[in-house]
Amino acid sequence: MSPSLPERDREVCWHPYTQHALDTEPLPVVGAKGAWLELADGTKRLDAIASWWANLHGHGRPEFVEAMRDQAQQLDHIMFAGFTHEPGVALAEQVLEIAPDSLTKVFYSDNGSTAVEVALKAAYQTWVRRGEPARTVFLALNGAYHGDTFGAMAVGEPEPFFAEFSPFLFHVVHVEPTAESLREALDDLEGRVAGFILEPLVQGAAGMCMHSVQFLQDARRICNERNIFLIADEVMTGFGRTGKVFACDHAGISPDLMCLAKGLTGGIFPLSATLVSEEIYQAFLDDERAKAFFHGHTFSGHPIGCAVGLASLKVLKEENTPALLDHIGQRIEKGLQAALTWGGVKEIRRCGGIVALELDLNNITGDDNSGEEGADEGGYLAPVGERLRQACRENQQVLLRPLGHIMYAMPPSCVTDEECDLIASAILGVVQSVLE
Ligand SMILES: Cc1ncc(COP(=O)(O)O)c(C=O)c1O
Known part of the structure; x- marks a missing residue:
């Protein structure tokens, strides 16, 4: 047999x-x-x-199958460095249209962990471009989970998954989801923090732990006061899971960077995106090529993923x-x-x-x-x-x-x-x- x-x-x-x-x-x-x-x-x-x-x-769903089939017939794949394509541009346009206002550019990758890596790298390198390379610390929430690649592990809760990798992980301070805890950490680390990353409203892998809308508003205000970047990891919460399109919408806040994956394609194709503010994008514009953001994946902005992402967004809007x-x-x-x-x-x-x-x-x-x-x-x-x-x-x-x-x-x-x-x-x- x-x-x-x-x-x-x-x-x-x-x-x-x-x-x-x-x-x-x-x-x-x-x-x-x-x-x-x-x-x-x-x-x-x-x-x-x-x-x-x-x-x-x-x-x-037939419309998703059709979107992927049609796209595969038309253009199955092309690298996104030096090339562009209709579904890649259209999806970026439409995602930015529904995303918080301050986000103006979309950087594609292909899973949630790399969307987080991109956010961490772009945030830190913006400080380097501005002449503040000593801002090497990130803040994150206790119990955080942001993925399994090295940067994502560093900002995640070490136990039980990542503690053995500690020799390789950069400096991260974990805080409680309270204004006091965040302020206290920032006081201790004055001038050394690059940004604060969080899963807004619901921390998935921590056990669907939930914090208040008030904390999101406090976090935005404190990050503004202390001039550090706020990174919203909406890999799980994005595209309606929390009852609004994005968890940040409950608080009416705009993060400086936002990570999206999972629901971006209706959950059926490996595609992710890191949305950034104009300020961050501009920090990499320079006459010197070496100042570019040197990050990319073979399948960044995959046309088939973008096509099914567009079909999914259409359903999201039509069906609420x-x-x-x-x-x-x-x-x-x-x-x-x-x-x-x-x-x-x-x-x-x-x-x-x-x-x-x-x-x-x-x-x-x-x-x-x-x-x-x-x-x-x-x-x-x-x-x-x-x-x-x-x-x-x-x-x-x-x-x-x-x-x-x-x-x-x-x-x-x-x-x-x-x-x-x-x-x-x-x-x-x-x-x-x-x-x-
Ligand atoms: C909040 C959050 N960020 C990042 C990730 C990592 O995404 P991926 O598994 O696509 O790498 C996950 C995965 O569950 C997640 O829940």
């Missing part, structure tokens, strides 16, 4: 964020339509986590995706309310279409949730997370993945009310099974 797909996979594939010595086989997915994934055994799973927070409107996601979030949040009376549930929180349920680690029996390295206060490696993960795998209808001791949902905008209820009851079932 010929080997199954998981058997062949085991021979040749090394998966992201996977402990191959522990994790069960990957699920073989053969197709996807709307919010449903089709598995090789003929069963279906409702994708409640939007395929790593990317899928925005649903899988397999932020409002759809907000409704979905409300419905799921409502469906989870019953859990608040259970002893082991600490909190249910929501921002737009992102809903999280946090377990109360002090109220869970059956394991020590503080023993494992990186597991203090729960976190990604909290033992209860293993049990949640297992329970999620056993659910035959809804695809869920915990973040440590936190369960969350962030489905695409096409899910119906009934599907929202199914997601909520699946989360309740998973949580109940570990609290029993």
